[in-house]
Amino acid sequence: MFPKILAAYNLNTDDCTIAPFGSGLINHTWKIRCNDEQYILQCINIAVFKSPQAIADNLLALQKYLHATTPGYLFPTPLSTSDNTYLVIDDGRYYRLLPFVKNSHSVDVATEPSQAFEAARQFGKFSRLLNDFDASQLKYTLPDFHNLSLRAQQFQSALKHADQERLNIASTEIEAIKNYQDITQTYVDITKNATIPLRVIHHDTKINNVLFDADDKGLCVIDLDTVMPGYYISDAGDMMRTYLSPANEEEQELDKVCIREDYLKAIHDGYMSEMRDVLTPAEKALFYYSGKFMIYMQAMRFLTDYLNNDIYYHTTYPGQNLKRAQNQLRLLSELMKTYQRLGVDTQ
């Protein structure tokens, strides 16, 4: 498997074992062992990431900056080939190889608040260390990725073009999405507020995008394709979306989707332990809104994909994107209830 790609890194496929790895929905990932070394091989989904080179350029710029300003900071980026490139193209597919961080592991679901704290601390640290890096130097690897206004337009367009059958099946969820329109309005206000800056943001802060050591202490953040300028609510919100419930977005038994309040505190405390002195008061005021923002956007994206006949997210059973949208809508409604109980004002 992959002889040409491995050869570009001076590795011989006969010396290597290769196995699929991870649970991402976009790229393909394999773990490779060659002699005593371990690597992560990834095939970038170019239907989604139109310019793999833009990702490589961003990572190189950040790596140089971090190396100069914070020596020793663990930042696993692609290895260079014998031709001094960071990508190998084979049969129209783009591959990259990363060193596997030794003695590390990831988790798919947080099972202790301390894991949420550690992950949030790692994402906060990443943005803090890059606070003085000029975010506008970065390329937009996915333009408008978390632009909720655009996501709302894409949803509207899907409604226009969807099959009648899918529109009927999803009518309850479509109504639910429409009823939460104020979340999009708050986002529009944010984009007009000069005290809410664009920062270097990760944009995919799922718990399995953090590596942990054997004691479950956070080591570093990974899965850096979507690192680009953005609002901090993307990172804070995606942590809430993915750490608060013991059941993740794939859960089909919706009664298992609920909010663990101690994890909400852990995300806040972990993130703020790094970002408290960096964020503006206007940004801090958006902390709880961020959960609504990201959960709502993900519900909308899954439902849009369902209406578009499942062209974006990888699925393994019919109706999976609708089920995912239902799951995220349940999570959103549970979060609202929690906020009400806690007296949290999310504007």
Ligand code: ADP
């Ligand atoms: P995706 O989520 O797009 O499939 P990731 O970059 O998150 O891809 O990689 C998938 C999984 O592979 C991660 O959750 C993690 O377990 C593991 N992984 C990725 N990069 C490394 C690395 N450099 N060292 C160790 N494990 C890694």
Ligand code: GN1
């Ligand atoms: C995708 O690649 P992966 O699985 O980490 C998606 C995220 C969604 C997530 C939902 C580029 O992330 O935005 O939150 O699925 N990434 C892209 O699981 O669309």
Ligand code: MG
């Ligand atoms: Mg990942």
